Amino acid sequence: MKKPEKRGLGRGLSALMADVQIEPAPEAGEPPRSKPDQMVPLDLLEPNPDQPRRQFSEDALKELADSIREKGVIQPLIVRPSKKVEGRYEIVAGERRWRASQLAQQHEVPVILRELDDTEVLEIAIIENIQRADLNPVEEAMGYRQLMDRFGHTQDKVAEALGKSRSHIANLLRLLQLPEEVLDHLREGRMTAGHARALITTENPADLARQVIKGQLSVRETEKLAKQGSEPKSAKPRNRAPEKDADTRALEQDLSANLGMRVTIEHWADGSGRIVVGYKDLDDLDRLCGALSAATVTAFD
Template identity: 80%
Template sequence: MTTNKTGKRGLGRGLSALMADVQIEPAPEKGEEPRAKADQTVALDLLEPNPDQPRRQFSDEALEELANSIREKGVIQPLIVRPSKRSEGRYEIVAGERRWRASQIAQRHEVPVLVRELDDIEVLEIAIIENIQRADLNAVEEAMGYRQLMDRFGHTQDKLAAALGKSRSHIANLLRLLQLPDDVLDHIRQGRLSAGHARALITTDDPGLLARKVIKGQLSVRETEKLAKQAGAEKRAPRQPKPREKDADTRALEQDLSANLGMTVTIDHAPDGSGRLVVAYRSLDDLDTLCATLSAAR
């Protein structure tokens, strides 16, 4: 096949144009046409995965489900490929590696493809976009995909929201999760915490500790928000100053005065030499006795 190289595709077209190639949509209803027309079909053994594919793990169960669908309906959405740099006559998969793997399980011999001339940067961008669109991504993987698109390609949250069909608040909330420490992010990856639980912990002093409490107690999102609020209130509450250790002379003087008066006497010294003496009486009779003692001492 001769590939048209006149209109170079990729970043110059903008994110929305790239999205047109990688939209992942459900299979069309009977009688409907697939969203994109394939340029041609290519044998499975002439396709090779992208070595820089950000996604490294593919669920065996999900691949088997996709393979069953392919056995029944075929590959509805064409794979996006580019001519291989390593082998003449072969193609590198840009988007659609899951469909390629599932087609092998389904024992298909060839798949429909769209051939595109893309450079390495464009290939990486499309791979990230495709992964973001996958429904089985966890919140951390999705957030990291957004962060890559923003850091590496200069896309804004508004631009991503418009092109990906997401709300700006959805993208912003997911990006905030990346502020959490690695142990909390791992809880999200493993499904022990939801994104809602994790968002409540972002502004706390020790999100790792609170995350373990949430998991152990199987708290709801609302209960987690309450726990985070309580932790913040405890932080803001003024702490009582730690009492200074009294020296032996002061303690001896307290004991002597207490024994002479028959009442409890405490002495508190301040660093500047000032202080206070407190006499605790148990009844009005004790108060009369104290007043008489003090009057007699004048």
């Protein structure tokens, strides 16, 4: 049975991104870097439901709105025809400008119209935000997870297309194993990705996160706290398995990053062992079952 070819990332990201200006907007008096195809009323535009960025700074939007009142929208938005309603458009790049234009009480904005498929739209949205450093670590990780889950991209392919190292992609994906409370701390900037990574393998990451924030601990101090929090509380000696070697820990991290779930490997004295996969909710369980089913089909293909 012939396997269907997996689609590569984009039809040439350099071509797709040619109209998406990542560098700062031109100064007042400079011509727009991309000529708009048309002007579109704000109420005919709708945000991209797969936009990786979920939070928009109110102060930053107000600042941009002030600039738009004075100079207008210098960079056109990238849009595509809406799949839902004829005559409407979905924003591919430029949702922040659209929101700020609403605050500035503008009636229409310049747009560049492109025919793009869902994968290309998601790729552009992620690239635009990441290269502008607009995403928090959770949003960035969710964007990578979308590319992998929805379109079958590997970590290596995502890393290559976005100009990131594979370890950067893997480390961010591991953050998604943390409970929602810890992810909220990350989203709000109360702790960094370095702090959060130190908590991934602990039994009580939410409790430790609260201690980190309350004590304003450094990443190094957080790592020390996480190690202490993972130790057994009983003072009585217990039969413990030998400390895991570097290869086992690396394998745990790779499996965790690929599944987006916490994976632990236990070796026993007789040479046997077990792999434990922890999931946060039923959606996680469904995704795990789907991955295992796909692996089974591939193995017997």
